[in-house]
Amino acid sequence: QAIRPLSQEDVFRLEAAADPQIAPDGGMVAYVRRSNDIATDRTRSEIWIVGADGSGHRQLLPGEGETGSPRWSPDGAQLAYVRTHDETTTLEVLTLADGASRTLTTLPAGQSGLAWSPDGTQLAWAAFRPAAGPAAADLPERTEDMDWAAGAQVEERLSFRFDGAGELPMGRQQLFVIDLAGGEPRQLTDDEAGAGGDFAWSADGRALYFSADRRPDNGALAPDSELHRIDLATGEIETLTGRTGPDTTPRPSPDGTQLAWLGYDDHRMGYHNVELYVAGPDGTGPRSVTAELDRSVSAPQWSADGRMIYFLYDDSGQTRLARTNLEGHIEIGLDDLTPPTFGRPYTGGSFSVSMNGHVAATVGSSIRPPDVILMSPLGDTRVLTSLNEDVLAEIDLAPAEEIHWASPHDGLDIEGWVLYPPGFDPAREWPMILEIHGGPFSAYGPTFSAELRLMAAAGYVVVYTNPRGSTSYGYDFANLIHHDYPGHDYDDLMGAVDHMIGRGFIDEDRLFVTGGSGGGVLTAWIIGNTDRFAAAAVVKPVINWTSFVLYSDLPQFFYRYWFASAPWEDPEEYWRRSPLSLVGNVETPTLMMVGGADLRTPRAETEQYYSALHLNGVPTRLVVIPDSYHGISNSRPSRLLTKVAEILRWFEEYDPAAQAGGSEPEAAND
């Protein structure tokens, strides 16, 4: 079959590996295989299994619904997992020897975490338990045959909604255990302070370590979780940490003599490096073993001998697997870990370690969604799956090209990547899209992105970058935008444009810019500062910092960390940094897009700017993605396609070459 550009339909053919769980003896890997179903327009998850030599690759648990969260019992004889079917989620256990599964219990909505006790006799998880909220005022008695409007929603919490979840019911996460021998789940924590989904068994199986912010009105305060230990026999809870700053992800060593976890001292900065700490089993004598790394770390996991801790960190736009000894001597194991999403090229990935030091991880590249990779203790690697060989063989995809340039602001080295359209010829001139990431404290990298690939397939050179403020370059680089966002990240982005123009194959009259969330902020800021782009697409932005910090789902967070004071204390600063303050300058035709249910950057942000552009006579269009929360592209596959198609349609409408009847970018997708 002839090689062709990526098409919209391909998004329903691509698959990705996630959550690889290596068996304790290293002999097999169970993982979650994710695919996009064209009939239901949903991303499906199914547990598959593959031998460490690549043999026996098969779906492990065929049946109704979807399966996920595979977790090996300590002896490797059983695999716990969750199955969701007809909106019911059950906890099930497969016995490998006979292939039989049994249902242990039905799990409530909001379940998170799943972990075997060290002796393999119990499983623990966290789940939400509702509690009574403030009552509405009294109304006349009603009988069942009356049909009244819903009662008032009365709220006293500062934080009462969360993007992706909606309005939050009253209540907290609590911890549960169930005995494999049978019986009902037992609720371990049962108080107003609650627990969290972030927990681990103690080595002797008598306690659970968990991370939770147990302060009464934690939703109104700066985030500050602590580590706690609950004794399973007595229910007694001991708090092990107390510094100002979050303490999360408790991981006791296999022999129980040490406790590792993640956290940082909160200095109210926009960005903090999350460090890996080790202390005694009660949290005493903590020391950071990654202080010198100058990167945030995640997903710590002990080696079986308790001498090493494996973890992930982002470095220069890629997610790396590394391990450290207890003195902080760090060795890098694997590069190119890749998340299982098809949207924008953010960093990510996951891994697990067997008792004998073999590692299973999700690894991909800019031209390949993640597969499962096995790494031996000596560092040899073997690719265990090839989930997309059939599709990728048909598609013209060149690896992302890494580029660097000096920021015009201060000469700082900035990194980015370029995707070239199929048939790219540097002797011709090409239209270019600058695509900007959000966060703003996050990172892009050379990971597979169907969104950006569809833009390249439509005939554009696509440039994406990590301007100052991005993670994966250290504390100082990220905090160059502390209390100064948007700021000189603008110059870094303009530097990318000039760098590309300097290479001689970009048509300066056919520059386009888009970005989502934090990238929407910067796109709106760009068009307020320059008219050099032929068209722009501002996706789910913040337009007005005053309305945003008081109406987003995290009113307790943004004003504290991204500004020096509250909006009513320094309205000028909020206005100075709001893209709305520059809307009077804008002449660039600008598409506005947002998820109709977005609670992170609420749709009023997008709509304010749309109204202002309209009132000012600037060509604009509003695209609302119905029912979508903030994560538009990774929620339903068709939303990813809609987002890209609407942006490309807008750019084509305002492409000077198209208007002059010249060479339009090819519409590869329809």
Ligand SMILES: CSCC[C@H](NC=O)C(=O)N[C@@H](CO)C(=O)O
């Ligand atoms: C600029 S306001 C915060 C927006 C959001 N940050 C955290 O939630 C954001 O930029 N999200 C990014 C991903 O981090 C996105 O692309 O949606």
